[in-house]
Amino acid sequence: MSMTATTNTDTNTQVVAALETLLADSYALMAQTHLAHWNVEGPDFFQLHVAFQGQYEELFTAIDDIAEHLRTLEAYAPGGLNMLAGMSQVGSMERRLPAKDYVANLVEYHETLIANAKNGRTVSGEAGDTESEDLFIERLRIHNKTLWMLKSHLK
Ligand SMILES: [Fe+2]
Numbered sequence: 001m002s003m004t005a006t007t008n009t010d011t012n013t014q015v016v017a018a019l020e021t022l023l024a025d026s027y028a029l030m031a032q033t034h035l036a037h038w039n040v041e042g043p044d045f046f047q048l049h050v051a052f053q054g055q056y057e058e059l060f061t062a063i064d065d066i067a068e069h070l071r072t073l074e075a076y077a078p079g080g081l082n083m084l085a086g087m088s089q090v091g092s093m094e095r096r097l098p099a100k101d102y103v104a105n106l107v108e109y110h111e112t113l114i115a116n117a118k119n120g121r122t123v124s125g126e127a128g129d130t131e132s133e134d135l136f137i138e139r140l141r142i143h144n145k146t147l148w149m150l151k152s153h154l155k
Helices: 005-039 045-072 081-087 099-127 130-154
Strands: none
Touching: 005 045, 005 081, 005 099, 005 130, 045 099, 045 130, 099 130
8 A cells, every 4th residue: 555654644643642542541441440459349359359450460461562562663652640641531430339330330441441442443454554453453352351241240
């Protein structure tokens, strides 16, 4: 596919912006999952406490991969709580909730991240950036699976 230099630059900017959003959303979701891990109570404590730990640990690893992928695109990775919070649309929950409400809130946050990651998959595909597209596809697969598990718990 032939593109003008201008189009390439514009498209690359969109890919970088989408990766920055994915990084910020993932960091915000990790922090909310950690909060749920610490504070969940009730008869489902043991399974939810362990499940949330698996989720935030997976996110911690993924975040590093996303940031370092940005560096391979010669972009600089955003970091720090304040900067990332300002770049994410993922919400935040109260610290003390009924057990099911932690799960319901995390469902909403995964859905927010997924909607943004689908946009990232689209702009990467349109840019012909298959490595970024692959990263978005992999993250979508993992978030869709976690979403299924969280929703199944609520049924
Ligand atoms: Fe812990």
